[in-house]
Amino acid sequence: MSEPGILPQPIPFGKYYLLERINVGGMAEVYKAKAFGVQGFERLLAVKKILSSIAEDEAFIEMFVDEAKIAGQLSHPNIAQIFDLGKVDGSYFIALEYIGGKDLKTIFERARRIGEKVSIPRVCYIIMKVCEGLAHAHHKKDAQGQDLNIVHRDISPQNILLSYEGEVKIIDFGIAKAQGKTSQTQVGILKGKFSYMSPEQVRGLHMDHRSDLFSLAIVLYEMLTLERLFLGESDFDTLEKIRKVEMSPPSLYNPHIPKELEDIVLKGLGKSPDERFQTSYEFADALERFMRNQGYYYTNKDLAQYMKEAFNADIEFENKKFEYYKSLNLRPLDGSQSVLTTRPNGIGKELPRSAEAGLSWGEEEMETQIFDRIEDSNEIDDADIVYAKDANATDEVPTVEYDRWKSDLEFKDEPAEPRMRGSQPTAQLPSVEPRRQQSHTLQGIPSPVKKKNNSMAVIAIVALLVVVAGVIGQRLLAKAELQIETEPESVEVWINGEKVHDGPTPFVWNVKPGQATIELKKEGFVPFKLTEKLNAQTYKLNETLEPMVRSAEIMVKTDPPGATIEIDGRKLEDPSPFTIKDLQAEKASIKVSKEGFFDETREVALNTDRPNSLEIRLKPERVALKVTSVPDRAEYTVYDGETRIAAGRTPDTIKDLDATRKFRVVVERRLYDSWERVFEPAFEKEATLEASLRRKGDDEPKTVATSSRVTRPDPTTTRVNIKNVKKPEDTVKPPPEKTKPPEKKPEEVAGTGILNIASKPVARVYIDDQDTGRYTPILNFKIKSGKHKITLKNPEFSLDKTYYVDVGPGETKKIINR
Structure with missing residues (x-):
């Protein structure tokens, strides 16, 4: 393993060791920490x-204490547990459950960045678990059995954490509303993130629990x-959108959202509280019922598998750091004594907030991101870790600040007038060493010969050696401090080939003087790399990463082939089928045209991670219709509206019909x-319409009984000459010839049935190997009775599935692909 650099030194804080700062907000900062108990408990x-900047503000302190008091009363698997509320050197703190994972904001941004497909079961499962946590908070009672009426008031993606083990946790009750809380919201003051407020908020x-x-x-x-x-051009626009509840249905952005789920979303977004779900239980029950109806089954194991696959590199890096901290001989601390009076470099500094840009998220009063649960971790060699002792006792040197590192920058070996950071009292830190000590050979100073005349000279030489050793030792302990700030704000920082940070910047890191390679990485951006010789001084690196321009390719196929292709208005020389390469855009408008067919245009989202494909079936401008019947030689008539345009006897073909009619x-x-x-023309140049005729039920004439007595005809009876009747159906029909009985064919009793087809994901439907040109869902589709082959295709999701169905006359059959 390459040398990872100098890890920050654990800082005693009351009865805890602060290992590293993992987040900072407008009100507080969060550290990963370690606590000890008896018998080696950790x-x-x-x-x-x-x-510290707001430590004297009574209003903030009250809010901070209220958070601990409210959340401390809650004990639920879906709420981050509060362990302790204390005060060290006048600074209030809360000790809470450490959750190794990511918040929903990070999941959202990653999915957008890589074009990840939305998993409806995963999203529903997460929201159901949040509902369970909220239900516990909303219905919590005090010791006397009185409702606490807790309202979180800041439910947002930042405050919902997913652990690497598949747990879902609600955090940050910093502005929660509860019965009997100390701090009160002033009139006209809005608390929470604007984009996630309710209309009444x-x-x-x-507000009550329905606001959450x-x-x-x-x-x-x-x-x-x-x-x-709800994201407007300004905070005012955002609040207006929420007040009016201006939105588009979710299926407009994701057509795969079933109507049942869309109804749940829209009910949850009811403008009036009375129009929404009335309890968290009701919200969760609706989602559970939807999951059951769709046949979805999702558990925390599935969520854990997703998290570990998505953030495998982050887990590895955290495991490595955890092994290092595990190797230190940290001693239990006396919590009654304040031991932290100063902050080391890179810990406890209040960092500037970066401006919002692009798909921004509203700033929060405290983003409690708590990273990376550590389970079984990989072995790490302690000798690879370089630890900085007395980090606060190094020389303070001038800060070099510039937007980019410059290879021609002059570095001084030593500052002109170094001054020690000893002007402020420093905390006495316990001895911290790696478990395995590196061997060092110290050259001792030979004992001098006792001579009266040389005693003073010996003392002077020893004193000089001590001074020289001190200077050399101090130079060896001196470190180069890197202050790194980036845009985008969250990046991976690699120093000398080792990842030392993955998260928000500004970020501070100490490294040995000498040759150093600094790399900044973020998915979707061009990596930044710089190698420079560093001296014992402070360097500031402000770097804006360039978005990575990734190319995509798409195969365009048409039926029939040989169509002309245009992409974003640019005509290509090669006809279809053809693969278009080196596309730089996220979307493309593709138009295909062929003589005798209507033009077709598609708006396509391009995926840079895999080849894209587009199949377009062209619709002809004119079609032919073949009319057949069973039995044949039937008279047919074709009407366009009320106008008769063709007539004849089956089988026959009518040509040159307008395909738009x-x-x-x-x-x-x-x-x-x-x-x-x-008949509605579709994609076939020649379509066939077969008429299955049914014999009339009363075709046989009634037989009159005969007798031996001859009767005279009634003089009032009108005689009918059958030969002169032009329309036999209006007269008494003669009996059929007995010598030629009609041949009964199976087709004569054939009828039609109904077919309903649904699929997840959406699919194109082929019936008996013929493309219908339609996509699922297809409802009440009339089909000739009999056996049929139904094929569902969607190349994007590798779907190509065939079903065989036997539809009886008047029967309804369903095909559902999941």
């Missing part, structure tokens, strides 16, 4: 301490669509019921 937790009206459910419905909408719901086809035959259908 616990990894998070310590949230109020910032925006208007400053009374509105905020959670916003989170559900955004995770299903990967689009921000609908035609009514009537088939008639003596002794059979009339047959009528509407």
Whole structure:
């Protein structure tokens, strides 16, 4: 393993060791910390301490204490547990459960960045677990059995954490509302993130637990669509959108969202609290019922597998750091004594906030991101870790600040007038050493010969050696401090080939003087790399990473082939099928055209991670219709509206029909019921319409009984000459010839059935190997009775599935692909 650099030194804080700062907000900062108990008991937790800049503000202190008091009463698997509320050197802190994982904001941004497909079961499972946590908080009672009426008031993606073990946790009750809390919200003051407020919260009206459910419905909408719901050009615009509840249905952004789920989202976003779900239980039950109806089954194991696959590199890096901290001989501390009076470099500094840009998230009063639970970790060699003792006792040297590192920058070996950082009292730190000591050989000073005349000279030489050794030792202990700030704000920082940080910047790191290679990495951006010789001084690196321009390719196929292709208005020389390469855009407009067919245009989202494909079936401008019947030689008539445009006897073909029109086809035959259908041209140049005629039920004439007595005809009876009747159906029909009985064919009793087809994901439907040109869902599709082959295709999701179905006359059959 290459040398990872100098890890920050654990800082005693009350009865805890602060290992590293993992986040900072407007009100507090959060550290990964370690606590000790008897018999070698150890616990990894998070310590949230109020910032020194607001430590004297009574209002903030009250809010901070209220958070601990409210959350401390809650004990639920889906709420981050509070362990301790204390005060060290006048600074309040909260010790809370350490959750190794990522917040939903990070999941959202990663999914958008890499074009990840939305997993509806995963999103529903996460929201259901948040509902369970909120239900516990909303219905919590005090010791006397009185409702606490807790309202979180800041439900947002930043405050929902997913652990690497598949747990879902609600955090940050910093502005929660509860019965009997100390701090009160002033009139006209809005608390929370604007984009996730409820209409009543925006208007400053009374809020109850249903306000949290509105905020959670916003989170559900955004995770299903990967689009921000209420985000205006300014805070005022955002608040106006929420007040009016201006939104588009989620299926507009994600057509794969079933209607049942969309109804749940829209109900959760009801403008009035009475229009929403009334409890968290009701919200969760609706999602659970939807999951059951869709046949979805999702557990924490599935979520854990997703998290570990998505953030494998982060887990590895945290494991490596954890092994290092595990190797230190940290001693239990006396919590009654304040031991922290100063901050080391890179810990406890209040960092500047970066400006919002692009798909921004509203700033929060405290983003409690608590990183990376550590389980079984990889072995690490302690000798690879370089530890900085007395980090606060190095020389303070001038800071070199510039936007980019410059190879021609002059570095001084030593500052002109170094001054020690000893002007402020420093805390006495316990002895901290790696478990395995490196061997060092110290050259001792030979004992001098006792001579009276040389005693003073010997003392002077020893004193000189001590001074020289001190200077050399101090130079050896001196470190180069890197202060790194980037845009985008969250990046991976690699120094000398080792990842030392993955998260928000500004970030401070100490490294040995000498040759150093600094790399900044972020998925979707061009990596930054610089190698320079560093001296014992402070360097500032401000770097804006360039978005990575990744190319995509798409295969365009048409039916029929040989069509002309245009992409974003640019005509290509090669006809279809053709692969278009080196596309730099995220979307493309593709138009195909062919003589005799209508032009087709598609808006395509391009995926740079894999080849894209587009299949377009062209619709002809003119079509031919072949009309057949069973039995044949029936009279047919074709109407365009009320106008008869063709007539004849089956089988026959009508050519040159306008493919944009609908035609009514009537088939008639003596002794059979009339047959009528509407023909709507689709994608076939020649379509076939077969009429299955049904014999009339009363075709046989009634037989009159005969007798031996001859009767005279009634003089009032009118004689009918059958030969002169032009329309036999209007007269008494003669009996059929007995010598030629009609041949009964199976087709004569054939009818039609109904077919309903649904698929997840959406698919194109082929019936008996013929492309219908339609996509699922298809409802009430009339189909000729009999056996049929149904094929569902979607190349994007590698779907190519075939079903065989036998539809009886008047029967309805369903095909559902999941």
